[in-house]
Structures are given as structure tokens and as C-alpha cells.
Amino acid sequence: MNQKNKTIETLRTEIDQADRAVIEALAKRENLVAQIAESKHESAPQIRDELRETAVLQHLTELAGDLGLDTYFVGKLYRDIMNHSVRIQEERFRDRVPPEQAGALRIGYQGTEGAYSSLAAKQHFGSLGKALQLRGYETFADMMAAVRDGALDYGMLPVENTTAGSINEAYDLLAQMDVKVVGEEIFKVEHCLVALEEVHVSQIRRVLSHPQALLQCSRFLSGLENCQVESYVDTAMAVQKVREERNLSQAAVASEEAARHFGLYVIQRDIANQRDNYTRFVVVAKQVEAVDARVACKTSIIFAVRDEKGALLSALNVLAAHGLNLTKLESRPRPNVPWHYLFYVDFQGNLANDGVAQALRELAGLTEYLKVLGAYPERTGGGNQVGAEIAPSPLIPLPRGEREISAETIKLLEKKAYRLASRATRVEDTLIQVQHVVIGGDRPVIMAGPCSVESREQVMAVAKKVKECGADILRGGVFKPRTSPYDFQGLGYEGLDLLYEAGRQYGMPIITEVMHPNDVKRVAEKADIIQIGARNMQNFSLLKELGTIDRPVMLKRGLMSTIDEWLNAAEYILAHGNQRVILCERGIRTFETATRSTLDLSAVPVLKERTHLPVIVDPSHAAGTWQYISPLAEAALAVGAHGIIVEVHPEPKKALSDGPQALKFDTFAALMSRLRR
Numbered sequence: 001m002n003q004k005n006k007t008i009e010t011l012r013t014e015i016d017q018a019d020r021a022v023i024e025a026l027a028k029r030e031n032l033v034a035q036i037a038e039s040k041h042e043s044a045p046q047i048r049d050e051l052r053e054t055a056v057l058q059h060l061t062e063l064a065g066d067l068g069l070d071t072y073f074v075g076k077l078y079r080d081i082m083n084h085s086v087r088i089q090e091e092r093f094r095d096r097v098p099p100e101q102a103g104a105l106r107i108g109y110q111g112t113e114g115a116y117s118s119l120a121a122k123q124h125f126g127s128l129g130k131a132l133q134l135r136g137y138e139t140f141a142d143m144m145a146a147v148r149d150g151a152l153d154y155g156m157l158p159v160e161n162t163t164a165g166s167i168n169e170a171y172d173l174l175a176q177m178d179v180k181v182v183g184e185e186i187f188k189v190e191h192c193l194v195a196l197e198e199v200h201v202s203q204i205r206r207v208l209s210h211p212q213a214l215l216q217c218s219r220f221l222s223g224l225e226n227c228q229v230e231s232y233v234d235t236a237m238a239v240q241k242v243r244e245e246r247n248l249s250q251a252a253v254a255s256e257e258a259a260r261h262f263g264l265y266v267i268q269r270d271i272a273n274q275r276d277n278y279t280r281f282v283v284v285a286k287q288v289e290a291v292d293a294r295v296a297c298k299t300s301i302i303f304a305v306r307d308e309k310g311a312l313l314s315a316l317n318v319l320a321a322h323g324l325n326l327t328k329l330e331s332r333p334r335p336n337v338p339w340h341y342l343f344y345v346d347f348q349g350n351l352a353n354d355g356v357a358q359a360l361r362e363l364a365g366l367t368e369y370l371k372v373l374g375a376y377p378e379r380t381g382g383g384n385q386v387g388a389e390i391a392p393s394p395l396i397p398l399p400r401g402e403r404e405i406s407a408e409t410i411k412l413l414e415k416k417a418y419r420l421a422s423r424a425t426r427v428e429d430t431l432i433q434v435q436h437v438v439i440g441g442d443r444p445v446i447m448a449g450p451c452s453v454e455s456r457e458q459v460m461a462v463a464k465k466v467k468e469c470g471a472d473i474l475r476g477g478v479f480k481p482r483t484s485p486y487d488f489q490g491l492g493y494e495g496l497d498l499l500y501e502a503g504r505q506y507g508m509p510i511i512t513e514v515m516h517p518n519d520v521k522r523v524a525e526k527a528d529i530i531q532i533g534a535r536n537m538q539n540f541s542l543l544k545e546l547g548t549i550d551r552p553v554m555l556k557r558g559l560m561s562t563i564d565e566w567l568n569a570a571e572y573i574l575a576h577g578n579q580r581v582i583l584c585e586r587g588i589r590t591f592e593t594a595t596r597s598t599l600d601l602s603a604v605p606v607l608k609e610r611t612h613l614p615v616i617v618d619p620s621h622a623a624g625t626w627q628y629i630s631p632l633a634e635a636a637l638a639v640g641a642h643g644i645i646v647e648v649h650p651e652p653k654k655a656l657s658d659g660p661q662a663l664k665f666d667t668f669a670a671l672m673s674r675l676r677r
């Protein structure tokens with residue numbers, strides 16, 4: 001063995017030791033978590049403590065930073081560890097019906113090993129610390145019958161997918177079969193194109209997969225030339241078939257795990273139409289399983305209403321009257337009764353709760369048929385939420401107090417031309433949710449990023465930094481409204497792809513400007529929020545087009561526009577159908593030249609009186625110089641803005657646009673820690 005190899009050997013031994021220490025530390029942590037669960041069992045009012053979770057994440061990422069680790073990576077890792085801990089604790093708060101039985105838990109799913117349902121089963125039952133015996137069934141009905149007849153302890157039944165929608169057959173089986181729902185699982189589906197060898201995608205002539213998977217990847221598949229797409233029993237079996245046929249021009253749509261299981265290659269990743277593609281499963285069992293009232297639960301029911309006016313509404317009103325939040329409503333044809341329907345309802349609530357029991361009693365009296373499927377720990381809210389794997393910005397909610405609006409003000413507002421934007425029409429603040437971020441609520445939202453997306457390195461570096469500092473949303477211009485035609489005009493769609501990639505990499509929604517109506521729909525496919533620049537505030541064709549998309553729009557104030565002109569511009573978007581408009585004060589033109597524009601902070605309280613729409617402040621374009629940005633940002637939050645948007649650049653001196661007003665990384669970090677205080 002030569003000297004170099006020896007060194008590597010020694011280092012590897014040390015890595016093995018370090019890994020062992022990590023695993024031992026995890027085991028120790030899990031043990032402590034179990035002890036906490038015991039003590040919570042006696043005393044705690046609920047098991048999930050979000051404040052404590054956020055504080056722990058904050059502390060750990062700081063510690064990681066001090067040790068020179070990637071704080072983003074550590075945050076993400078710990079979110080997973082903590083979600084797992086919560087699951088372990090929840091287990092202590094429920095009565096599993098197959099109690100401490102000796103053998104392995106028998107769990108069924110439709111498909112073969114490597115199919116998404118089998119992966120979801122492992123994810124769901126993994127935290128039980130028990131041996132699992134997974135069994136694949138050819139059909140959902142076979143699997144459900146095995147649960148009903150006691151051949152299985154549990155079954156994984158997929159009920160809906162965020163791209164393809166509800167799985168009708170699964171809903172029908174829930175009504176027909178005598179089984180209960182005892183759990184739910186959310187599984188992130190990452191479809192890949194899988195082939196025998198590492199061939200180029202253009203060589204593929206035939207693609208096989210489960211029809212649902214084909215549907216979810218329809219856009220990618222329709223782009224393949226001379227290629228036939230065929231339905232197959234399940235995704236993993238399609239991989240198996242490709243392996244058996246030994247034909248290099250064939251491929252399957254399946255998970256990476258399925259490819260690995262059968263020894264095949266992933267030739268293209270991420271081929272689903274929508275970037276966030278999740279399937280929701282319900283876990284079925286023969287009997288209901290009680291869950292402690294302190295665990296956040298969902299309850300699932302099926303009912304049929306009487307053939308009377310307003311029957312569905314009165315049924316749903318019962319839930320509302322008991323303060324139960326409805327999370328899903330589905331209807332299916334009622335067997336043997338044409339033009340009548342079965343309604344499937346999920347709501348947040350636990351059967352162990354008095355309110356829920358009472359609501360169900362009342363509901364029974366109002367319906368012709370009611371079946372309670374069961375209550376189970378919910379996996380779609382809180383820390384389980386899509387995108388919530390990273391600690392949120394640590395800004396504390398602002399004390400807002402009760403805002404009252406006088407009858408007199410309402411009278412004045414009723415005279416304004418804008419209706420939908422007006423507080424006279426809608427009193428409550430409008431909340432706009434993008435991924436896991438809520439704009440317009442009590443917690444101020446921070447949007448940060450470069451003026452222009454310049455390169456992959458630049459946007460990735462900025463995204464990483466601003467995320468680490470606690471930013472919520474990533475900004476970046478790709479279509480730039482420049483005063484001179486000789487200045488950098490932006491990278492266009494290429495830049496949008498880079499911004500999108502950075503947003504996904506660091507778990508932030510993205511915002512970018514659109515200047516031309518023809519670009520609105522295409523940009524909206526990737527951008528979470530569309531920005532309209534000051535120069536386009538009254539571009540009415542653009543505003544009308546924005547009214548037709550299902551994406552929030554941030555409308556910046558025109559350089560020479562009054563507040564009411566601005567609200568009328570917003571009204572254009574609202575009047576054409578899109579109610580998610582955010583206003584952004586970015587400074588107006590006055591006689592003053594010491595700053596680029598004059599930031600009109602008085603617009604914030606005025607807007608908050610006249611409109612229910614969220615208000616963001618952009619101190620960067622108003623100041624034009626980085627030195628003034630921090631005080632203006634602090635002032636913006638002090639006057640009640642719902643958030644700020646600021647420009648950040650790794651090297652402002654080299655920026656292709658707006659360099660003088662860009663914050664360097666350390667200045668942005670300092671601003672964030674001041675805002676935190």
C-alpha cells in the first residue's frame with residue numbers, strides 16, 4: 001500500500017467513526033424524545049410545539065454556522081429529524097389495534113415492490129420501529145378485501161394526487177368496503193424516465209407506466225418524438241417489463257427506487273408537469289384506532305343528503321357551526337341512485353373531541369346516510385407542509401392591534417371607482433399564500449435577491465445567503481425595464497430557469513417581473529409571484545392579461561401615480577378575475593434628488609385603510625443607494641407594511657444593474673438581525 005492510499009484509508013476509518021457517532025447521537029436523541037413523549041402524556045396540552053421547534057432550528061443553524069457548516073443544509077436535515085420525532089411521539093398517543101403483536105405488521109399496497117405505494121408504506125410505518133411485512137396486490141379491491149378479511153393489518157390506499165386529482169376508484173372502495181381509515185400519508189412523487197442503459201432520451205420509442213404516472217408527466221412525454229406511450233399495471237412493473245424485454249429503445253416512468261431495485265438507469269429526472277407532485281394515501285384498517293385528543297387530527301366521513309333544497313349546505317353548516325375546518329370535499333355517484341351523490345368530507349378534528357362527536361350526531365340527523373371512516377393524525381398541516389422543511393424567517397409577528405374602520409370612511413370609500421380592491425367591499429385583510437409563505441398576515445415577509453439574474457453562480461449564491469439569513473421569497477429580474485436600450489436587458493427565459501432552480505434548491509417561492517402581455521402565462525408556469533414594475537403600472541393590456549392567471553401579482557406603484565390611480569390599476573387585475581394582488585410602494589418622483597425616488601411611507605397607512613390587499617415596501621429602488629436601505633426597511637415595518645423587498649448582490653460593484661443600491665451579503669445579514677430585534 002502506498003503512502004497516499006494509506007492516508008485515504010486512515011481518513012475513511014475516521015469518517016466511519018464520525019458516522020458511528022452521528023448514528024449513536026441520533027439513537028440517544030430518539031430515546032430522549034420517547035421519554036419526553038411519556039412525560040407529555042401526563043401533562044402537555046398538545047404534542048407539537050411549533051415555537052420550540054422554530055427556536056431549536058434557529059439555535060442549531062447558528063451553531064452550525066459557528067462551526068463553518070452550511071446552515072441551510074443543517075436546517076433542512078433537522079427539519080426531517082424533528083418531523084420524525086413528532087411521529088414517534090404521536091405513536092405514543094394512539095392505540096394501535098394490532099397491539100404489541102409478536103410478528104411483523106402486515107401491510108398491503110397495490111403494485112409491486114418499488115411502486116410508489118410500497119415506498120409510502122415504508123415512510124408511514126418506518127417510525128414504528130417494528131418489523132414490516134409488505135405485500136403487493138394486483139388491484140386496490142384485492143388489497144382492501146385483504147384488510148377487511150383480516151389478512152392484512154393495514155393497507156395503503158392512494159386517494160388523490162396534487163397534479164392528477166382524485167382517484168375515483170379509491171373513493172368508491174372506501175364507501176363500498178367495510179374498512180376504517182386510521183392514518184394518512186403524503187408522499188412526494190418524483191417521476192423519472194428509466195431505461196435499460198444510459199441511452200439518450202431521443203432514442204426512446206416506447207414508454208410504459210401506470211396511467212396516473214403517464215398523466216402526471218403528459219407534457220414531457222408529448223415532447224418525445226416518434227415515441228409511443230402505453231399504460232401498464234404499475235410503475236415498478238413497467239420497469240420490470242423494460243428489464244425483461246432488453247430493448248434499448250424502451251423506457252418506464254417510475255421512481256428512482258424502482259430503477260435501483262431492478263438495476264436499471266435513470267435517464268431523465270423530474271419529468272412531472274408540476275414541480276410539486278404529491279400523492280395522498282389513506283391508511284385503512286379493519287377497526288378504528290383512537291387517537292389522543294391532543295394530537296392534531298383529521299376526520300373523514302362519507303354522507304348522502306336528502307333530496308331537499310339546501311341540503312348539502314345545511315350539512316356543511318354543521319361543521320362550520322362547530323368550528324371545524326373542512327380540508328377536502330369530493331363527490332361521487334351514489335350507487336344505484338342516478339343523479340344522487342355521495343359526499344366525502346375530511347375536516348380537521350379528532351373523534352376524541354366533544355365538538356366533533358356532537359357535530360357528527362347533528363349531521364346524522366340531517367343526512368340520509370352517514371359513514372364515519374375514522375380520525376387520524378394529520379400530515380398535511382404545520383411542519384408537514386409542502387416547503388416547510390426549512391425554518392421560517394425568524395421575524396416575530398408584529399403587534400397590530402384592532403384596526404377599526406369608521407362608518408364615515410366606508411362612506412368615502414364607497415364613492416371610489418375601485419370596488420373589489422376597496423375595504424368597503426371586503427373588510428378583512430386579504431392573505432396571500434405562496435407555497436408555505438403567507439403574505440398579508442401578522443408576520444412580515446422578506447423578499448430578497450438580485451436586481452437581475454446574471455448567472456447560475458450569482459443567483460445560487462444569493463439564494464443560499466438570503467435563505468440562511470431568513471428571507472422568505474427570492475426575487476430576481478429576467479425581463480428588465482431599462483432606461484437605456486444599451487443597458488443589460490436581462491437573461492429572459494434562460495434567467496427564469498436559473499431563478500426557478502435556485503428557488504427550488506433553497507425552498508423559496510420566486511418573484512420576477514413581466515413586461516409584455518405575451519409573456520404572462522409562460523412566466524406564470526414557473527414564477528410563484530409575477531411582479532409588475534413601476535413603469536408598467538398603467539399598462540392596461542398587461543393588467544387585463546394578469547387578471548386571467550391563477551398566480552399572485554405584485555403591482556409596484558408608478559413613479560408618478562397617486563394612491564387611487566394605483567388602486568384602480570389593481571382593480572383592473574381583480575376585475576378580470578385574479579383576486580391575489582399585492583401592492584408594492586417603491587418611491588415616487590418628487591423634486592428631491594438626494595435619493596433615487598422619494599419613498600412614500602405615508603402610503604402604507606393610507607392603503608391599509610382603503611384596501612384589504614397586502615402592502616410591501618421596496619426601499620432599494622426608492623433609496624438608490626445601499627446606505628439608506630436598512631433604516632427605510634425598519635421604518636417600513638414600523639408603519640405596518642406586510643413585508644419588504646430588497647436587492648442583494650454578491651459583488652455590487654460588478655452588478656449588471658442597480659449595483660449602487662444592492663446590499664452585500666454581510667449588510668443584508670445585519671439588516672435581518674436588526675429586523676429580528
Ligand code: PEP
Pocket residue numbers: 451477481532533534535556586621
Ligand atoms: C425591479 O424591482 O427590479 C424594478 C425594476 O423596480 P421598479 O419597477 O420599482 O423600478
Ligand code: MN
Pocket residue numbers: 451452621647657658
Ligand atoms: Mn433593480
